[in-house]
Amino acid sequence: MTCDTRQFPARRPTYASTIPARPAAPGKIAPQRKLAGMQPRGVFPGTGPGDQAGGRLSSGVASAPPTWLHGPDPGHVAFFYDSQRDYADVTGDFVRAGLDAGDPVMVAVPPANAEIISEYLGGQAEGAAFRDIPVFEDMTVLGRNPARIIAALYAFADKHPGQLLHYVGEPAWSSRTQSERAEVMWHEQLLNVAFDHERIRILCPYDAAGLEREVLVQAEGTHPVLMRNRHLEHSPEFSPHAGSLDDAPLTSPPAAVPLLTYRDDPRTAREFARRQAQAAGLTEPRLTDLVIAVGELAANTLRHTKSDGTIQVWADSGEVICEVRDHGYIRDALAGRRCPPADAAGGHGLWVVHQVCDLVEMRTGSRGTVFRLHMALPG
Amino acid sequence: LPAESFEISEVAGLPVVLAAEEIDVANSGQFRQALLAAAALGPTIVVDLSRTEFCDSSGLSVLVRALRRARADGGELRLVVSTHAVRRIIAVTGVGTIFSIFPSLDQALASQPPELASSP
Numbered sequence: 220m221t222c223d224t225r226q227f228p229a230r231r232p233t234y235a236s237t238i239p240a241r242p243a244a245p246g247k248i249a250p251q252r253k254l255a256g257m258q259p260r261g262v263f264p265g266t267g268p269g270d271q272a273g274g275r276l277s278s279g280v281a282s283a284p285p286t287w288l289h290g291p292d293p294g295h296v297a298f299f300y301d302s303q304r305d306y307a308d309v310t311g312d313f314v315r316a317g318l319d320a321g322d323p324v325m326v327a328v329p330p331a332n333a334e335i336i337s338e339y340l341g342g343q344a345e346g347a348a349f350r351d352i353p354v355f356e357d358m359t360v361l362g363r364n365p366a367r368i369i370a371a372l373y374a375f376a377d378k379h380p381g382q383l384l385h386y387v388g389e390p391a392w393s394s395r396t397q398s399e400r401a402e403v404m405w406h407e408q409l410l411n412v413a414f415d416h417e418r419i420r421i422l423c424p425y426d427a428a429g430l431e432r433e434v435l436v437q438a439e440g441t442h443p444v445l446m447r448n449r450h451l452e453h454s455p456e457f458s459p460h461a462g463s464l465d466d467a468p469l470t471s472p473p474a475a476v477p478l479l480t481y482r483d484d485p486r487t488a489r490e491f492a493r494r495q496a497q498a499a500g501l502t503e504p505r506l507t508d509l510v511i512a513v514g515e516l517a518a519n520t521l522r523h524t525k526s527d528g529t530i531q532v533w534a535d536s537g538e539v540i541c542e543v544r545d546h547g548y549i550r551d552a553l554a555g556r557r558c559p560p561a562d563a564a565g566g567h568g569l570w571v572v573h574q575v576c577d578l579v580e581m582r583t584g585s586r587g588t589v590f591r592l593h594m595a596l597p598g
Numbered sequence: 599l600p601a602e603s604f605e606i607s608e609v610a611g612l613p614v615v616l617a618a619e620e621i622d623v624a625n626s627g628q629f630r631q632a633l634l635a636a637a638a639l640g641p642t643i644v645v646d647l648s649r650t651e652f653c654d655s656s657g658l659s660v661l662v663r664a665l666r667r668a669r670a671d672g673g674e675l676r677l678v679v680s681t682h683a684v685r686r687i688i689a690v691t692g693v694g695t696i697f698s699i700f701p702s703l704d705q706a707l708a709s710q711p712p713e714l715a716s717s718p
Contacts, residue, residue: 483624485654504686507686510683514652514654518622518654558692559691561693563662564666565655568655
């Protein structure tokens with residue numbers, strides 16, 4: 220396994236150039252299946268056993284558009300659901316299509332929605348041909364820090380080399396903070412460049428009734444394809460720049476928060492972080508997690524820059540926030556989102572930071588890099 | 599023993615490196631030197647991290663490189679780990695799967711080489 224070293228700014232996602240505007244109706248599909256009023260079943264075709272031998276990719280097949288639907292390739296779809304029934308039918312059908320094809324399927328959604336999908340699949344199980352169950356991940360744990368989601372997908376992909384992956388990912392829910400929402404949307408944009416187009420099919424359910432309008436609008440910008448009322452369409456709002464964190468500036472730290480300047484001894488930064496976070500109410504084992512993260516960032520300052528770094532810690536509505544600034548510039552937009560191999564002699568720093576923190580905000584540019592580490596306070 | 603240094607000794611015929619209380623980018627070069635010196639004493643090295651309260655990923659990189667050298671020489675690297683912070687970074691990075699890890703120095707010293715331990 221190798222790290223993805225694609226550089227920031229991200230190249231234009233492949234979708235933009237590879238989606239045919241309106242796929243022509245193919246000869247091999249029975250025309251009546253295109254009629255309105257069709258069964259809800261089979262919203263995501265093209266992955267049936269007949270299309271791919273054993274779920275293996277044969278060239279060109281996996282990326283073929285869903286030919287009987289008047290719509291684009293469901294490569295990375297924002298699915299706006301308005302009812303539990305809608306959710307069950309569409310996500311359930313997507314999962315079942317993958318399983319029927321013998322492809323690996325991962326479902327990362329909040330637990331209540333995982334239940335809906337399980338029930339749907341359970342109902343389908345009698346007499347159904349699927350050979351396996353999907354891999355379920357609790358998105359409220361895995362995606363607590365959205366930067367961990369792509370890492371989990373890379374690990375899943377590594378377990379299934381050469382196979383088409385099917386992924387249901389629901390990273391947004393209504394109690395997410397503003398900072399989390401920005402990271403969720405940046406994650407969604409990075410999904411467009413994290414994988415080759417032929418490698419994965421992604422369905423991202425968004426609660427059209429429960430989520431803030433701003434979130435739904437941003438989802439249209441970060442997904443090349445949208446689905447509403449069982450209809451797939453190109454997103455007119457899709458842009459490779461949507462979800463950019465440049466549009467989500469960090470607020471200023473509160474006034475009079477102590478600031479430490481460090482340079483050659485990362486230990487001073489670690490000790491400061493421990494002392495301040497403890498005073499703000501953070502306890503073990505999360506205190507050690509924060510110290511580990513700060514240690515990695517302070518080490519990066521020493522290794523990759525020629526000047527000082529600064530650190531500040533404060534408490535804010537149920538969490539401790541630790542801000543680390545230096546004059547470095549992180550070019551790789553996917554840095555820290557892929558687990559280096561166990562025997563790699565390096566490259567673990569940002570990975571570690573993302574794993575131990577509840578949320579990591581990063582802003583990087585020619586003037587330097589700011590990290591904001593969020594740790595939930597106990598209780 | 600100075601808490602910030604790395605001490606090399608020989609115990610029960612094996613080179614033992616007693617690691618510093620904190621290992622980071624500022625002293626990982628010394629750590630590397632200590633492991634190289636220990637490697638001259640024998641292919642299998644015990645690294646005692648039991649007093650180490652912090653180790654960053656640069657410290658782990660030193661260990662991974664030392665493991666590669668030890669294996670190339672027909673030996674292994676045995677880690678003594680007993681603190682939360684070191685256990686945590688080993689778990690997060692996944693390197694726990696490639697090292698032999700022991701809770702105490704005695705157990706690390708008493709361990710048989712893998713090929714002997716696995717034979718009936």
